[in-house]
Amino acid sequence: MLKIEALHAGYGSTEVLHGISFEVPRGKVVSLIGSNGAGKTTTMKAVSGMIRPKGGAVLLNGKDITGCESHQIARLGLAHSPEGRRVFPTLSVADNLTLGAFPRFTGSRPRGDVLADLEQAMELFPRLKERRAQLAGTLSGGEQQMLAMARAVMLRPEVILLDEPSMGLAPILVEEVFRIIRRLKDQQVTMLLVEQFAAAALEVSDYAYVLEGGRIALEGPAAKLKGDPAVRAAYLGGAH
Numbered sequence: 001m002l003k004i005e006a007l008h009a010g011y012g013s014t015e016v017l018h019g020i021s022f023e024v025p026r027g028k029v030v031s032l033i034g035s036n037g038a039g040k041t042t043t044m045k046a047v048s049g050m051i052r053p054k055g056g057a058v059l060l061n062g063k064d065i066t067g068c069e070s071h072q073i074a075r076l077g078l079a080h081s082p083e084g085r086r087v088f089p090t091l092s093v094a095d096n097l098t099l100g101a102f103p104r105f106t107g108s109r110p111r112g113d114v115l116a117d118l119e120q121a122m123e124l125f126p127r128l129k130e131r132r133a134q135l136a137g138t139l140s141g142g143e144q145q146m147l148a149m150a151r152a153v154m155l156r157p158e159v160i161l162l163d164e165p166s167m168g169l170a171p172i173l174v175e176e177v178f179r180i181i182r183r184l185k186d187q188q189v190t191m192l193l194v195e196q197f198a199a200a201a202l203e204v205s206d207y208a209y210v211l212e213g214g215r216i217a218l219e220g221p222a223a224k225l226k227g228d229p230a231v232r233a234a235y236l237g238g239a240h
């Protein structure tokens with residue numbers, strides 16, 4: 001499980017996160033909801049080691065990983081599917097996915113069967129299966145987005161951070177992404193989710209935190225927040 005205690009982080013001298021605390025229990029899906037610029041991506045970056053926290057603590061299964069390098073954190077089993085598309089453009093889809101498993105070979109976690117996991121990922125993401133030999137750089141934007149998510153799954157992570165997995169996707173692929181999130185949840189994968197479709201995110205989540213201006217403004221079981229009039233008005237478009 002992932003536990004964040006009084007986390008401070010930002011860029012240069014600008015502090016974006018002003019001491020946030022939250023947790024993602026094992027096997028649960030937790031959503032972070034908030035307006036543009038609230039600090040959701042910054043939170044994920046500080047947790048996965050893409051930026052160094054300025055204060056507070058990040059604990060993965062009780063181990064303090066605050067300030068560790070991102071490759072060390074990946075080895076410990078935390079996968080981050082970042083906002084935007086980060087794939088290796090000159091490698092094939094299959095090679096991108098295989099590389100996602102690489103940290104399993106340099107850490108102390110079980111290596112497992114990478115080829116079997118590759119086939120499983122292809123089943124989970126049929127779009128990628130059809131394009132397994134295609135160079136990642138020639139995939140459409142939406143397909144690259146799915147590849148980034150599939151690559152995170154290839155780590156067989158203890159915890160997976162999904163930052164806007166449906167961004168830029170056509171409605172049919174958005175549905176596909178949520179279907180995949182549900183499948184991962186059924187497999188007891190622990191997830192921290194940030195999604196522009198907050199209502200759909202709450203639907204698949206167990207618990208959620210509302211981030212406002214780098215502070216946790218509200219938290220509660222996802223079903224409860226979904227029915228909260230203030231949350232509905234501010235984040236769910238009122239109509240969902």
Ligand SMILES: Nc1ncnc2c1ncn2[C@@H]1O[C@H](COP(=O)(O)OP(=O)(O)OP(=O)(O)O)[C@@H](O)[C@H]1O
Nearest residue numbers: 011014016034035036037038039040041042043083
């Ligand atoms: N690399 C950076 N350098 C300086 N400031 C940054 C950087 N990245 C983000 N910020 C600032 O930090 C604040 C929080 O940004 P962040 O990306 O965490 O927001 P977010 O909640 O993910 O928003 P969105 O919903 O638009 O993705 C914003 O004010 C943003 O301008």
Ligand SMILES: [Mg+2]
Nearest residue numbers: 040041042083
């Ligand atoms: Mg963001």
